[in-house]
Amino acid sequence: MKPSTPSFTTDVVIGLEIHVQLDTKTKLFCSCPTKPVATKQNAEDVPNTRCCPTCLGFPGSKPVANKKAIDYALKLCLALGCSISETLVFSRKSYFYPDLSKNYQITQYELPLGTSGAVMLSTGKKIGLTRVHLEEDPASLVHPDSIERSAFVLIDYNRSGIPLCEIVTNPELASPEEARDFMKQLNAIFEYLDIFNADTCVVKADANISIKESGYIRSEVKNITGFKEIERALFYEVQRQNAAVAAGEKLVQDTRGWDAAKGITIRLRKKETEEDYGYILDTDIPVIDVTPEWIAQIKKQVPELPAEKVHKFVTTHKIPEEDALVLAQEKLLAEMFEKVAEKIDPILAAKWLRRELLRVMNMTKQTFKDLLIDEHHLIELLELVSTKQITDRTAQKMLEELIVKPFSPKAYVKEHGLGAVSDAGIIEQYCKEAIAENPGVLADYKSGNEKAFHFLVGVVMKKSKGKAVPNEVNSILKSLISH
Amino acid sequence: MTSIVQQVALFQQGASIEEHTRAVLAETREINEHYHYFTALCEKEALARAQFLERLSAKEKASLSLLGVPLTVKDALCVKGIESTAGSRILKGYRPPFNATAVQKCIDAGAVVIGKTSQDEFGFGGFSVNVGLGYQVPKNPFDPDVSTGGSSGGCAGFTQKTTFPHLSLAESTGGSIVEPASFCGVAGLCPTYGRVSRYGLIDYANTLDKIGPMAKTIDEAALLMDVIAGPDEKDGTTLREPCTVQNAAGKGVKGLRIGVVKEAFGEATDSVVAETVWRSIHVLEAAGARYEECSLPLTGAYGVPTYYILATCEASTNLAKLCGLRYGMQEELSGTFNDYFTAVRSNNFGAEAKRRIMLGTFARMVGFRDAFYIKALKARQLITNEYLSLFKKYDVLITPTAPVLPPSFAHLKKLTPLQHYMLDILTVGPNLAGLPHLNVPVGMHNGLPVGALLMGTHCAESTLVQAGACLEKNSKNEKK
Ligand SMILES: [Zn+2]
Numbered sequence: 001m002k003p004s005t006p007s008f009t010t011d012v013v014i015g016l017e018i019h020v021q022l023d024t025k026t027k028l029f030c031s032c033p034t035k036p037v038a039t040k041q042n043a044e045d046v047p048n049t050r051c052c053p054t055c056l057g058f059p060g061s062k063p064v065a066n067k068k069a070i071d072y073a074l075k076l077c078l079a080l081g082c083s084i085s086e087t088l089v090f091s092r093k094s095y096f097y098p099d100l101s102k103n104y105q106i107t108q109y110e111l112p113l114g115t116s117g118a119v120m121l122s123t124g125k126k127i128g129l130t131r132v133h134l135e136e137d138p139a140s141l142v143h144p145d146s147i148e149r150s151a152f153v154l155i156d157y158n159r160s161g162i163p164l165c166e167i168v169t170n171p172e173l174a175s176p177e178e179a180r181d182f183m184k185q186l187n188a189i190f191e192y193l194d195i196f197n198a199d200t201c202v203v204k205a206d207a208n209i210s211i212k213e214s215g216y217i218r219s220e221v222k223n224i225t226g227f228k229e230i231e232r233a234l235f236y237e238v239q240r241q242n243a244a245v246a247a248g249e250k251l252v253q254d255t256r257g258w259d260a261a262k263g264i265t266i267r268l269r270k271k272e273t274e275e276d277y278g279y280i281l282d283t284d285i286p287v288i289d290v291t292p293e294w295i296a297q298i299k300k301q302v303p304e305l306p307a308e309k310v311h312k313f314v315t316t317h318k319i320p321e322e323d324a325l326v327l328a329q330e331k332l333l334a335e336m337f338e339k340v341a342e343k344i345d346p347i348l349a350a351k352w353l354r355r356e357l358l359r360v361m362n363m364t365k366q367t368f369k370d371l372l373i374d375e376h377h378l379i380e381l382l383e384l385v386s387t388k389q390i391t392d393r394t395a396q397k398m399l400e401e402l403i404v405k406p407f408s409p410k411a412y413v414k415e416h417g418l419g420a421v422s423d424a425g426i427i428e429q430y431c432k433e434a435i436a437e438n439p440g441v442l443a444d445y446k447s448g449n450e451k452a453f454h455f456l457v458g459v460v461m462k463k464s465k466g467k468a469v470p471n472e473v474n475s476i477l478k479s480l481i482s483h
Numbered sequence: 484m485t486s487i488v489q490q491v492a493l494f495q496q497g498a499s500i501e502e503h504t505r506a507v508l509a510e511t512r513e514i515n516e517h518y519h520y521f522t523a524l525c526e527k528e529a530l531a532r533a534q535f536l537e538r539l540s541a542k543e544k545a546s547l548s549l550l551g552v553p554l555t556v557k558d559a560l561c562v563k564g565i566e567s568t569a570g571s572r573i574l575k576g577y578r579p580p581f582n583a584t585a586v587q588k589c590i591d592a593g594a595v596v597i598g599k600t601s602q603d604e605f606g607f608g609g610f611s612v613n614v615g616l617g618y619q620v621p622k623n624p625f626d627p628d629v630s631t632g633g634s635s636g637g638c639a640g641f642t643q644k645t646t647f648p649h650l651s652l653a654e655s656t657g658g659s660i661v662e663p664a665s666f667c668g669v670a671g672l673c674p675t676y677g678r679v680s681r682y683g684l685i686d687y688a689n690t691l692d693k694i695g696p697m698a699k700t701i702d703e704a705a706l707l708m709d710v711i712a713g714p715d716e717k718d719g720t721t722l723r724e725p726c727t728v729q730n731a732a733g734k735g736v737k738g739l740r741i742g743v744v745k746e747a748f749g750e751a752t753d754s755v756v757a758e759t760v761w762r763s764i765h766v767l768e769a770a771g772a773r774y775e776e777c778s779l780p781l782t783g784a785y786g787v788p789t790y791y792i793l794a795t796c797e798a799s800t801n802l803a804k805l806c807g808l809r810y811g812m813q814e815e816l817s818g819t820f821n822d823y824f825t826a827v828r829s830n831n832f833g834a835e836a837k838r839r840i841m842l843g844t845f846a847r848m849v850g851f852r853d854a855f856y857i858k859a860l861k862a863r864q865l866i867t868n869e870y871l872s873l874f875k876k877y878d879v880l881i882t883p884t885a886p887v888l889p890p891s892f893a894h895l896k897k898l899t900p901l902q903h904y905m906l907d908i909l910t911v912g913p914n915l916a917g918l919p920h921l922n923v924p925v926g927m928h929n930g931l932p933v934g935a936l937l938m939g940t941h942c943a944e945s946t947l948v949q950a951g952a953c954l955e956k957n958s959k960n961e962k963k
Binding site for chain 1: 540560561567574577579580581583681682683684685686690716717718719720796797799800803804805806808809810811819821824844847848849852856860959
């Protein structure tokens with residue numbers, strides 16, 4: 001066993017190994033589909049229906065590398081700023097587990113496709129990446145009852161051979177919150193690259209965690225599924241290690257599992273020696289040259305990434321960084337913002353997309369992919385707002401309807417008579433009525449109660465059915481009262 | 484005797500394929516009873532196939548180069564629906580749901596598969612005496628107390644023994660086509676690595692395995708070679724170059740430069756074997772070839788250890804999947820999965836398979852990997868370079884195929900595993916370098932055949948056929 005090297009400066013040290021499923025149509029080494037195929041009988045995925053001799057590991061079968069999966073992995077490596085290996089070679093990692101059809105996994109060992117990339121956190125801190133490589137997923141084990149109580153286990157090979165990219169970070173994350181931020185940034189990059197499908201693809205992580213108080217004795221938590229779970233598991237593990245040290249316990253290096261239902265980690269085994277996988281080359285797959293031409297071609301497909309977008313939004317569109325960070329997080333949102341900002345004041349556009357659009361989408365549980373409205377709807381709506389033809393309140397209400405069933409905002413305003421009331425005569429009329437109807441409130445205001453004034457504004461807005469321009473109401477009301 | 488080409492012509496002119504197949508099956512049953520060449524016979528399927536071919540139109544028949552030809556297939560190659568075990572009890576009951584590409588190509592060309600032939604378990608041996616538990620050792624067609632050679636012993640023995648035209652699909656990792664071909668006096672062509680798709684071959688060692696033809700004559704081996712060669716999208720290691728060797732046979736050897744590897748004629752080689760092969764070198768010379776002695780010092784010194792390290796490392800990962808869970812042998816479920824698969828493997832792998840799994844696993848473990856596996860990869864590159872530099876000067880290299888006459892079973896029992904391994908010394912070199920090589924029967928001694936080994940550079944199969952056919956023609960008087 002290697003002695004731990006407590007050369008860290010932070011109190012908590014976290015390293016992550018992320019497995020992300022690449023969104024290809026077929027598996028990594030055969031032409032079986034990666035997603036359920038709906039049949040007349042079944043819309044659902046039926047176990048062991050998407051497999052062939054190769055993904056079942058039948059004697060005589062051979063793996064053939066899927067070019068698309070390599071393209072995707074290459075795209076990810078380039079987006080993460082990795083150095084790219086000149087050749088792509090696969091290795092066999094031998095171990096026995098019932099879900100592994102060949103009893104070895106085809107992965108990359110000697111020469112990972114990408115090395116020494118980085119991901120920038122929202123704080124600007126850079127997290128270095130040790131390696132990014134391609135590998136196949138094993139099958140899945142299905143326990144008919146709980147793991148402890150099942151008399152047998154079923155194996156579903158539909159997942160066997162699904163293409164995964166493994167991303168290994170340096171141990172440079174200093175808290176569960178940083179780990180969450182890292183995952184958020186990474187996820188945004190996945191989305192931008194269009195290589196990952198949040199609905200059908202899975203993200204899994206193994207995490208190494210240690211704390212200063214124990215002398216950085218690390219635990220490895222295996223198989224954490226999903227973004228939220230990663231932070232939860234890390235948070236738990238830091239607490240557990242702290243409590244153990246506080247209770248005078250001496251920590252030992254171990255491997256743990258994350259029980260999401262109970263919210264705890266469980267020791268799987270003491271880690272005294274590295275497992276020996278006896279790696280050899282998998283020569284069924286010929287050595288593939290990663291040529292400069294290939295790299296250049298994929299590089300062209302890498303879009304402007306979130307960090308670049310943030311930079312551009314702040315410097316050229318002059319919007320607040322806080323807004324830029326939110327807008328850049330989602331590729332489709334960022335693109336929509338860019339289109340809207342061509343026609344509308346970017347600061348106004350940023351405010352409306354970031355706050356209002358996201359709020360309304362949240363209400364209706366819509367994602368960008370199934371969003372019915374496009375930038376034209378938003379441009380029309382915000383033109384009405386910026387030229388004060390409608391009030392913010394009206395615009396908010398319209399957006400709520402627009403998002404469910406799109407329509408032309410301008411025509412809608414005309415049809416429903418929603419145009420903002422900025423005619424001073426009408427507003428003055430409403431104000432006078434409001435004052436006359438609420439003598440007590442006026443007295444309150446005069447004796448120094450500011451709230452009373454807002455009440456009167458509210459009455460006027462109600463009378464105008466929300467169409468009065470608030471600034472106008474304020475000034476007219478003020479001048480009437482001060483007389 | 485009728486040749487393949489003549490037989491196919493007879494069928495195309497209307498001779499009954501079904502009748503012929505019935506006769507073939509009867510003779511096969513009879514031969515097998517005494518010589519144990521088969522792990523599985525598929526008479527029902529063969530007859531059905533013959534009947535199907537018989538019903539084809541004259542036009543359809545005319546397009547099939549192997550119409551009605553009885554084909555045997557080494558047990559390591561998958562034949563759809565026919566038990567395919569690579570000669571191992573652990574795969575008992577495995578009926579592949581697909582044909583190996585080479586098998587499919589033969590079927591598409593009109594061949595009739597009549598059975599799976601016996602072999603050393605997974606190809607682990609040079610004498611077909613390491614057959615899997617429960618299988619019988621094949622006997623040499625010239626003397627039942629003598630080995631057929633291995634591991635494609637069943638292919639070789641049966642190819643020699645039949646009175647009817649017949650072809651066989653064999654497989655080589657370290658010499659398993661040419662060596663049994665030599666011991667049984669038939670033609671065996673081991674092609675360039677990647678010439679023939681390995682899809683459907685139950686792996687021994689992926690960087691070394693090749694499927695190749697065995698036949699009564701060089702010509703017929705060439706015919707089968709052209710049928711099975713070519714790129715295959717199911718095997719990423721197949722070569723794109725087209726392969727046409729059939730027409731090379733009649734070209735003669737005028738001006739051919741031949742290198743005689745002198746290490747192969749040293750003390751370790753039987754003098755009668757050396758003399759017979761030297762005679763054949765003079766036959767080639769008389770036909771217009773020039774020869775010169777040359778040397779392969781690295782291959783001689785490091786070929787065998789390099790081969791055994793790489794082959795066993797690869798084999799140990801290939802065999803890992805055989806654990807009684809998914810196909811083949813299953814046993815009573817008991818204990819944890821570790822207990823279960825350990826028991827299945829202990830009970831069903833033969834001794835040599837266990838030995839090679841242990842050797843290979845050891846050589847790739849941390850701490851030994853660099854000293855063995857990685858070093859062997861480097862040695863292999865040096866050996867390949869050594870060959871390629873000789874092929875700048877020579878078109879063909881020649882040695883005996885085996886250093887000894889086919890040994891008796893009694894003699895083999897006395898050898899240690901290491902002595903067994905050392906008998907592969909002449910054939911592991913071209914296999915490590917992925918070079919094509921051909922066994923040509925060149926004479927008999929005490930009623931047993933002697934073979935010459937011709938080796939060529941990558942994709943030079945046609946040169947080998949050219950030289951081999953010349954040798955075959957001119958050595959005829961000395962045979963039998
Ligand atoms: Zn598949």
